[in-house]
Amino acid sequence: MDDRHTPHVRLDKTTVLAQPTWSVAxxxxxxxxxxxxxxxxxxxxAEWLVTLPWxxxxxxxxxxxxxxxxxxTVGLVCAGVALGLTVxxxxxxxxxxxxxxxxxxxxTRKAKGREFARDRVVQAFLxxxxxxxxxxxxxxxxxxxxxxxxxxxxxxxxxxxxxxxDEDPYKDDFRRWVSDMPGLPQGANxxxxxxxxxxxKKSSTGDLRELREELARMGVVxxxxxxxQYWRLNQRRA
Numbered sequence: 001m002d003d004r005h006t007p008h009v010r011l012d013k014t015t016v017l018a019q020p021t022w023s024v025a026x027x028x029x030x031x032x033x034x035x036x037x038x039x040x041x042x043x044x045x046a047e048w049l050v051t052l053p054w055x056x057x058x059x060x061x062x063x064x065x066x067x068x069x070x071x072x073t074v075g076l077v078c079a080g081v082a083l084g085l086t087v088x089x090x091x092x093x094x095x096x097x098x099x100x101x102x103x104x105x106x107x108t109r110k111a112k113g114r115e116f117a118r119d120r121v122v123q124a125f126l127x128x129x130x131x132x133x134x135x136x137x138x139x140x141x142x143x144x145x146x147x148x149x150x151x152x153x154x155x156x157x158x159x160x161x162x163x164x165x166d167e168d169p170y171k172d173d174f175r176r177w178v179s180d181m182p183g184l185p186q187g188a189n190x191x192x193x194x195x196x197x198x199x200x201k202k203s204s205t206g207d208l209r210e211l212r213e214e215l216a217r218m219g220v221v222x223x224x225x226x227x228x229q230y231w232r233l234n235q236r237r238a
Contacts, residue, residue, distance in 0.1 A: 015156040017148050018097040096146050098131065100156045105133065107144055116141050124157050125165045126150055127223065137235040138170055140221050143212070145205075173232040174223060184231070185218045192222070192229055199227040 099106040105116045105124075116133055120141060123134040131146040131153065146153065157164040175181075177192050184192075195211045198204075208224075215222050219234045 014099050014101040015159065016097065016099045017152055017156055018095070096131070096144050096148070098146070098148065098153065098156070100160050100162070102160050105162075107131070107142055109144065114142065118162075121162060123163045123165055123169065125168060126153065127168050127171075130223075132168065134169075138221070138232075139216060139219075139234045143223065170221075170232060174221075174230040175232065177222075177229040177231050183233075184220060188215060188218050188220050188231075191215050191218075192231065195222070196229060199224060199229070202227075 095109070097108045099108070103118055105118075105121055107114045107116075120135050121133050122136050125132055125134075126146065127143070129145055129147065130143050131148075132143050133141040135141050154164050175183075177196075179193060179196075180189055181192075191211050191214055195208060198207055198211070212222055215231075216234075220231055221234055222229055222231045224230075
């Protein structure tokens with residue numbers, strides 16, 4: 001196990017990891033500008049559509065261009081700005097934030113936090129863009145998409161005395177799942193088949209997480225890669 005990140009002294013205060021303010025502000029500004037540009041583009045498109053008798057949506061285009069200036073441009077730009085702000089706020093709301101202390105780790109997304117006591121977290125690492133927490137039975141306590149700076153995450157865990165490793169110590173145990181694969185507990189293939197359908201449809205992460213948790217209760221650890229599923233058994237099942 002690679003513990004070279006672990007320092008000899010632990011921090012006393014909680015370390016909160018989230019996207020830096022300047023980065024969030026920059027993204028919001030870019031989205032606002034794009035929204036404003038989109039609003040202006042809608043005006044140009046509507047003016048062009050009314051000149052084409054065969055074009056679709058003639059009614060909405062004429063209604064839009066009937067609004068006098070400067071109110072048409074101002075209204076469309078304001079609508080675009082509002083859309084840009086909304087998209088930015090939704091994006092920020094869906095980002096993962098991580099609070100690391102000597103007692104616990106808290107993962108928060110969409111204003112919902114999940115806490116993991118220190119004695120449960122045996123190892124932590126980043127698997128690509130996913131933060132993974134492992135327990136003593138090789139179970140994954142959490143696997144969350146994480147866009148935070150990798151070095152900052154590693155340093156925070158190490159500074160609080162957690163065992164941080166550079167890669168999944170059990171990566172060689174994973175096998176690619178195919179339908180009706182032998183070696184899995186009873187009922188696991190059905191759940192993996194349901195997850196495969198959700199992955200193909202690019203369905204909500206909530207449904208995928210729920211099925212992942214069901215598999216975890218069976219002792220099956222699953223990871224996704226390019227809409228493919230890979231699995232291994234935990235310590236109790238192996």
